[in-house]
Amino acid sequence: AQKITQTQPGMFVQEKEAVTLDCTYDTSDPSYGLFWYKQPSSGEMIFLIYQGSYDQQNATEGRYSLNFQKARKSANLVISASQLGDSAMYFCAMPWSTGFQKLVFGTGTRLLVSP
Amino acid sequence: GAVVSQHPSWVICKSGTSVKIECRSLDFQATTMFWYRQFPKQSLMLMATSNEGSKATYEQGVEKDKFLINHASLTLSTLTVTSAHPEDSSFYICSASDRTNTEAFFGQGTRLTVV
Numbered sequence: 001a002q003k004i005t006q007t008q009p010g011m012f013v014q015e016k017e018a019v020t021l022d023c024t025y026d027t028s029d030p031s032y033g034l035f036w037y038k039q040p041s042s043g044e045m046i047f048l049i050y051q052g053s054y055d056q057q058n059a060t061e062g063r064y065s066l067n068f069q070k071a072r073k074s075a076n077l078v079i080s081a082s083q084l085g086d087s088a089m090y091f092c093a094m095p096w097s098t099g100f101q102k103l104v105f106g107t108g109t110r111l112l113v114s115p
Numbered sequence: 116g117a118v119v120s121q122h123p124s125w126v127i128c129k130s131g132t133s134v135k136i137e138c139r140s141l142d143f144q145a146t147t148m149f150w151y152r153q154f155p156k157q158s159l160m161l162m163a164t165s166n167e168g169s170k171a172t173y174e175q176g177v178e179k180d181k182f183l184i185n186h187a188s189l190t191l192s193t194l195t196v197t198s199a200h201p202e203d204s205s206f207y208i209c210s211a212s213d214r215t216n217t218e219a220f221f222g223q224g225t226r227l228t229v230v
Contacts, residue, residue, distance in 0.1 A: 037221075043206055045159075045221040091158065101212035101219035102149055105158045 002027045002094050004106035011111050013082045020067065021077040021109045023092030032094055034075040035103065036064070039089040048090075051075055082113045117143050119211045121222025128199055128229055136194045136225045138209035144189035145211035149219060150182075153206040162207075165192045199229040 003026040013019040025034065032053045038046040051059045051066045059066045067076040079086055089110050093103040118141040128134050138148055146167050151159040163184050164172045171184035181203075183195040192211075196203055208224035 043208070043224040043226065045208065045210075045224075047218075047221075101147065101210070102161060102164060103159075103210075103219065104161075107158045 002029075002032075002096060002104045004092050004094060004104055006092055006106035006109050008109045009107075011109055013079075013111065013113055015084060015113055015115050016081055018078060018080045019082055019111065021079070021090050021092075021111065022074070023076055023106060024072075024074045025092070025094055026073060027094065027097075029097055034066070034068070035093045036066070036075075036077045037091045037093060037105075038086075039091060039108070041088070045091075049077070079111075084113050084115065087111060087113045117141075117211075117213065117218075117220040119145075119209065119220045119222040121209055121225055123225060124223055125226040126228070128227070130200055130229055131198055133195055133197045134199055134227060136196075136207055136209075136227075138192045138194070138211065138222050140190045140211045140213075140220075143211075143213045145192070146189065146214050147212045148186060148192040149210045149212075150184060150192075150194050151208045151210070153208065153224075155206075159208065162194075196227065199227070201229045203227065204229045 005024045034051045036048040049061045049064045051068045058068050063080045065078045089108045091108045092106040096102045120139045122137045148165040150162045153159045162177045165184045165186040167186045173179045186192040209222045210219040212219045
């Protein structure tokens with residue numbers, strides 16, 4: 001079974017600085033993917049970035065990038081140039097073995113960006 | 116990107132009544148939909164998988180008679196919380212996948228409060 005661990009319940013960062021949110025995972029599948037979602041206080045889940053286990057390069061999407069270290073089973077999210085609007089819950093997730101679109105989520109990290 | 120609309124966004128109901136939550140895929144056919152539940156300050160937990168035209172598959176510990184799921188068309192799945200109790204108060208969020216099954220798109224979520 002898949003398992004996602006996010007060890008940081010909360011993180012603080014000053015505006016314009018970079019922040020790294022940690023995510024480790026455990027799976028026996030040879031091929032898998034990792035997702036990061038942002039959940040603002042309104043509740044919707046906003047897709048941020050995806051990394052496939054066989055992707056040669058770390059994924060990047062604008063200010064978001066993934067520090068994917070397969071050997072360490074970690075997929076940390078790096079947010080560069082933090083903005084006040086980045087304050088939210090962030091969840092790391094990966095598909096269940098049986099379905100790519102059915103997700104197992106980590107416990108989340110609450111990010112607060114201060115002026 | 117694909118749009119999933121969930122309605123209502125919030126609802127308050129009396130204990131003992133039933134509440135129906137709708138999840139619609141607006142611009143694609145959703146062969147599979149997923150219903151998640153999120154308690155305050157916790158992660159999303161998968162409740163059930165809804166397949167168009169067939170019975171839903173419930174995760175362990177989820178009462179299928181309490182959480183009725185209907186996926187009668189390729190664009191609509193409904194979750195009915197029957198005989199709601201205060202402990203059912205939670206955030207319910209759906210996701211939908213198209214025939215390619217490569218990604219799931221989330222609705223906005225429904226915040227249910229049972230008084």
